[in-house]
Amino acid sequence: MAAPRDVTSLKQLVLGRKDVQDLSDTETELPHELMTVNMGPSHPAMHGTVRIVLSVDGERVVKSDVQPGYLHRCFEKESEHATYTQVFPYTDRLNYVSPMINNVGWAMAVEKLMGLTARIPKRTEYIRVIVSEMSRITDHLTCIGASAMELGAFTAFLYFLKSREWFYELLEKVSGARLTHSYVRVGGVAKDLPDNFDADLTRTLNETEKVMVEVEGLLNNNKIFRDRMAGIGAMTKQEALATGCVGPIARACGVDYDVRKDYPYSIYPEVEFDVPVGTTGDCYDRYLVRIEELKQSIRILRQCLKQIPDGPTMVDDPRCSLPPKRDTYNTIESMIRHFKHIVDGIKVPAGEGYSFVEGGNGELGFFIVSDGTGRPYKAYCRSPSFVHLSTASQLIHNHLIADIVPIFGMINMIGGECDK
């Protein structure tokens, strides 16, 4: 029988269960069994609120269970109890870093059912594209800035959020709200662009380009940033297609799909822009695709400012356009129409339709079943974040715990949109 080992140095390492002298030789080593770790639901790197139950072998993830749903607000069910117009505030809270695109998506779905798509005035379409692209910029700025911060690059975060704030301020001028805009309406937008919008946006775009030069200089060839991003969370083109990925994530894998090009809507055919496509499908490519999309959005915005015509901001159709306030207060016809629009809601002909737009994270679709009343019989939201999150478990497999942070950051799961 071997002499008792000197275990005093181990004493402080072993806590709780057994006295140190009772441990066998193997037990004094670190245990080899898997450990279960909760990441989230409240964790700074868990965008929104999502929980991942990790089984880790040391630092390596061998199994993960991604559990979304903490931000479920019954968007689809609630829509059945609201008029078509009352749904807009709900859509604001889907992808809350690019609410304008959600607004536009919902409006287009309703307009499709009402047969209004081709009748939306040109200026309205331009305004919708302008606010959509501004929203796309805020979306990407947030995604990149936050991800960089989580990897330690706090400066990039501050620079991008400074820039994002310029856009938010401008969108606040347009809609009255910094974040929950509810600006778009069925058949148009709530009001015209504010005075000096042209000059404000031009200045903001110029300043943002300068910020992007700075941030790209900080990140693109930063060794730490590249080591944490390149080769991490890679996905093949086939996997992206098989899982239904869209938007920047699919494009980083080489899937050349952008709703704005492939199913052009609104006035996108009238502006020039390119769709960036990656090759490796890893986090670094997703970053690069988003950076390039920022530049393309700026390009679109500049063209829109040049081309936007004068005209009405609402389609002239009594079924969905509110009468002017002056008429509402002075004629019974307009009073009744106003009343019916507000209390009963816009009457949408019975039928069903699916309409989709390119959201910040990819194809954002709304499917509506109408029974001819003032509220949707059923509504469904095809939210890209939900699809993308379904790949998270596979992407973080075999990576280190630390790699979950950039992978999750670049999936850009937005809780409000994913959980609906």
Place this chain on the structure above:
Amino acid sequence: MSVTSGPPTTPTPPAPAPNPDTVTLTIDGQAVTVAKGTNVLEAARTLGIDISAFCYHPGLPIVAQCRQCLVSVEKNPKLQPSCQQVCGDGMVVHTTDKQSTLARQQMLEFTLVNHPIDCPICDKAGECTLQKLYFEHDNHDSRVDTPKVEKDKAVDLGPHIVLDQERCILCSRCIRTCDVVAGEHQLEFAHRGDHEVLTTAPGAQLDNAYSLNTVDVCPVGALTAKDFRFTMRAWELEATPSVCNGCATGCNIEIHHKQGRAWRLVPRHNPDVNDYWMCDEGRFTYHDLREKRLAAPLVDGLPAGWDRALRMAADRIKSALTDSSTVGVVLSAVCSNEDNFALAKLAQAWGVRQFLIAGKPPVPARADGRLRAADINPNTNGVKAIADALKITIKPSSDPGVLAGLRMLIVLGDVLPGYEFDPGRTNPLEIIAISAHERAHVGNARVALPACDWAELAGTITNAKGHVQRMHAAFSPPGHAIPGWEAAVRLGAVTNVKLTWTHAREVFKDMCAAVPAWSSLTWAREARPLALRFAGSRG
């Protein structure tokens, strides 16, 4: 020569109906077979085509006055009012052709010329037929730039009703309602053209017992009920089907309520009972739902928890049952079949032999051969049927001497004729009450158990004609009140009588098995409150 501007005639007219009692016609290209004598408007409704109309009401004589339901009928040179046009075999009707669409639009524009801009302050807004028809059939901007004709805004027509003459579209539904439902011609039109107004005869009032039906049928907000006006917006209410508990007729009604409070009762169509109508008195019965409610059990007049109240009740009942001839059980003509059946079964299990029936005394002056009955208890017939089925002899509690010699009374309901409220509590008669309200004998009760009132109850009542009619619970009862049958179950549990019912439908099932005349009845699904906001117009 046929003169039509509609789409071409359907190439193959439908074959003549083989049944001599029916006719087959074509409306908007769809063939429909209806009973002989049906009008085109009703025939269209069976197809789901809602022809706009103001003056037509299925329960009233047809006058074709509003001209809103004009349709084109082939081989007819002029547009026809579809409410008055009786369906003929092989008739071809168009409702969506250019001519009749234009007619509808123009009639609406004409109706709106002098209509005041009152929607924000109008009680009818949200359930207004004029709003609905304008929005669905016209929806064009105003072309009028002349001032509107001004008339009286608040004419006090009678005890219950105020008329706004500007809002009136002169459809005459209210006039015909008074004629048909009340049998009294109390309303008439005066003057002509755009000065025409609805009015009563000089010095006369709109005061018949069915006057508030005119408010229901009014397609606009011209006639408003004093009881309801300016109290609640129609579109914020929810409707739950129920039965009026005001008298033995049992008119079918909807309870319009919001957040646990009823705001009005309106009639629900039932051709076997009340057609489209109900009396004014019945409409006001909802006020009583909030009067002197018993929200928690009372022991000796003081609030107590259910546990203590039941312990006390069990203690007293067991003590009294040592001589069961001194215990009486009072069934109630104002409570539901289920409540009465449950208490009767419990009493039989106790061995009680003295059964009484309590109800409000009849009001012979009410009986008018129409809807109002002399018996103002909703369920006298139900109690009798249950008593017969259970072979119980029931005596009215108001009979002289029936209370003499009794030591204890277990009473359902809040009425007990023959018993005088005893403020000094000197009467040795001990009362265990199951009641929704704290009144009459309940104030003297040793133990009072709070029960649901009729609007909070899923249950049935039996009307004078023997119809067993279903009430649905519109909202929750106040405080700790429970259905009466459940109070009986709880009383049973503490007195060693096991009653296993957990839902009113189980009581109903056992009851229907016991009462031969009700053996074929089934329990309808619970009705969910319908939000009036999305229910379209009423009237």
